[in-house]
Amino acid sequence: ETGVTQTPRHLVMGMTNKKSLKCEQHLGHNAMYWYKQSAKKPLELMFVYNFKEQTENNSVPSRFSPECPNSSHLFLHLHTLQPEDSALYLCASSPSTGLDSPLHFGNGTRLTVT
Amino acid sequence: DQQVKQNSPSLSVQEGRISILNCDYTNSMFDYFLWYKKYPAEGPTFLISISSIKDKNEDGRFTVFLNKSAKHLSLHIVPSQPGDSAVYFCAASANTGNQFYFGTGTSLTVIP
Numbered sequence: 693e694t695g696v697t698q699t700p701r702h703l704v705m706g707m708t709n710k711k712s713l714k715c716e717q718h719l720g721h722n723a724m725y726w727y728k729q730s731a732k733k734p735l736e737l738m739f740v741y742n743f744k745e746q747t748e749n750n751s752v753p754s755r756f757s758p759e760c761p762n763s764s765h766l767f768l769h770l771h772t773l774q775p776e777d778s779a780l781y782l783c784a785s786s787p788s789t790g791l792d793s794p795l796h797f798g799n800g801t802r803l804t805v806t
Numbered sequence: 807d808q809q810v811k812q813n814s815p816s817l818s819v820q821e822g823r824i825s826i827l828n829c830d831y832t833n834s835m836f837d838y839f840l841w842y843k844k845y846p847a848e849g850p851t852f853l854i855s856i857s858s859i860k861d862k863n864e865d866g867r868f869t870v871f872l873n874k875s876a877k878h879l880s881l882h883i884v885p886s887q888p889g890d891s892a893v894y895f896c897a898a899s900a901n902t903g904n905q906f907y908f909g910t911g912t913s914l915t916v917i918p
Contacts, residue, residue, distance in 0.1 A: 797849030
């Protein structure tokens with residue numbers, strides 16, 4: 693049990709589909725993050741939320757739409773994705789957005805866009 | 807351009823010996839460094855960290871060394887165990903920045 697739960701674990705979607713990734717943290721943290729991990733590339737920050745407010749959008753295309761209804765839940769809505777968006781999508785949380793404490797990651801959603 | 811680099815994609819070590827994983831960075835403003843461990847089908851888990859005011863931090867079998875002048879850090883695992891087989895990521899941040907920067911990872915295999 694990581695304290696950060698992501699669903700689904702695997703997702704296959706067509707380019708015209710709409711789907712959502714879900715993340716829930718049980719650690720009482722105030723900051724939540726979406727990261728993308730593509731093969732042979734570093735983890736890439738996508739979005740940051742602090743106390744439900746988006747504080748960072750790392751130039752992510754609009755076909756990725758985050759939603760944070762409260763400090764414990766984070767969603768990533770997907771629409772008209774491209775095959776190159778296939779990757780492992782990781783959610784993380786931390787006590788705050790201060791960069792002096794580690795992130796706690798979920799197990800990720802393996803996304804395949806066909 | 808990658809600010810944190812792990813130039814060795816893989817490393818194999820005999821059980822009981824020392825594993826040394828290396829990480830280089832380019833941004834001299836980085837002042838907090840972390841190592842994460844990742845098993846297949848799981849997310850990265852935090853292993854150990856070091857701030858720039860130190861040059862060594864130890865936690866059991868794991869020791870991280872920081873050489874600020876060389877912009878280099880390393881993770882030593884002694885003695886290595888088969889359960890240590892995983893991908894290890896280093897990461898860095900600057901208190902003036904807004905995110906962590908990760909390396910591409912080194913896959914460690916500890917041979918029984």
